[in-house]
Amino acid sequence: MKKLFYLTCLIILFASCEKEVDLDLDNKSGTLVIEGNITDQPGPYYVRLTRSVPFTSTNQYPPVTHAFITITDTQGQTDTLQHIGEGRYQTSNLHSVPGHTYNLLVKTADISYTAQSTMPTAVDLESLQQDPVKMGGDTTYNILPIFNDPASLGNRYFFVLTANGHTKKILQTISDNVNNGLVNQRSITTSREEDDKIKVGDRVNVEMQCVDERMYNYYTALIQITADRGPGGSVTPANPPSNINSGALGYFSAHTTRSSNIEIR
Template sequence: MKSRNNVYLLLLSLFSLTACTDVVDVDLEKSEPLLAVDGQITDQPGPYTVRLSTTASYFSNTTTPAVTNATVVIRDSEGVSETLKQTTPGVYVTSQLRGKVGHKYTLTVKADGQEYTAETEIRRVFPLDSIAAEFRKESLGQEEGYYLKIYGQEIAGKGDSYRWKVYRNDSLLSKPADLIFFDDLYIDGNYLNGIALGNGPFKKGDKIRVENLSLTDDAYQYIVEIFNNTAATGGLFSNPPANVRTNIRNVAPNGKKAVGWFNGSAVRRVEKTI
């Protein structure tokens, strides 16, 4: 369930998600390696990248192996397709394909005698107007430094979902607490007049970039599950993390499963040096 009071409590309420769960016994010592897919296409100029690897046992200290010599193809809803080129082990990139808002895309991966497919689309996204940096002195539970606020006009028409990525000096802030995502259920068509980001504090001279990415409904739920599995702190005796969803499926009904996600997003960004 989700509970949100108003736009200013947006981020807090988006993270107040709970669910009834069953305890599942998982053999962490031994697990069959599965194909792991990490791919994205946007409406920005390419190249776009699909990374392929295999999963490893939970207690393994080795790097997850890259999947080489695979055939990776992306096809759009207008019939345009491209076979990606492997540039480094497990990394496949496009050379000509260009993502467009409103188009749907299909990923096909042939590897290790198996064929997998995934579908996504690039939905609309609203532009960000500006970033404001507010200096705050040290107080109880808050470090001294600059904290960010974001401004932008959300597009009218319910059903949109977004993720915000925050970069400091060109490095993505990637801790669980930095994961910002929301839908437009209570903000549809409104102007976001100084939404406070939970990241920070920042310093004078920091170069800040915030990217607004559109999400499909399934991708939004995928991020919800990622957040719940990485940021939730249920205590010593809480249930173990559950497997998150994937849109990668084997074309054979009884074929080996895969994990990961193939995502499509429109991207709008704004920058500021504090």
């Protein structure tokens, strides 16, 4: 099944992660796919509902347009989302707060799906540094995000790197199991493919999300899947460990977000 649930239709070039996650392979179609995000930035926030298609089909994901969706938090907030088209549902009055736990409820086709995510405390992304790598006489560039990991253990990060505004993205996860409480020293590993190398003159953007443990596991598994692409660039169908119950695919993430840019010189 095509389960690279877009992450807004991400085309992932290359990524590295820190641990392997066992994946359950299948090729079913018609399964509900939920993509939900709450950030520490002002809303509205969005949940997208589609149906999965067989792995051999084209990337046409049928939208689900008549669902009932609510988001609540541990402080008594409740928001009923409104459908705004193409399977996208929007909040109207939800305010996000780091440290709060958010609960998603989706009802469609007489089935209820629930998920929970806790928004971590934000960590500032201070800057980016270029990290040159020489290969066969050529130079490409990894990107080092500069941030101070908090002293408390258990911080987890998800990075999305884009270059020159391209829709192709590089993903990476980092946890503080190594380097806890220190300035980050781990670079985002970029593509070694000639057409996709980061080179002098490129404008690079990095988004850093602070995510909870289940979302960290989800993204780590997603990266693992895309790193194991088959012949011709095809991707093995697999189920990352979703935090949504009742058999739905996808994710529900409450996270903080910080971004920074750098021009390679």
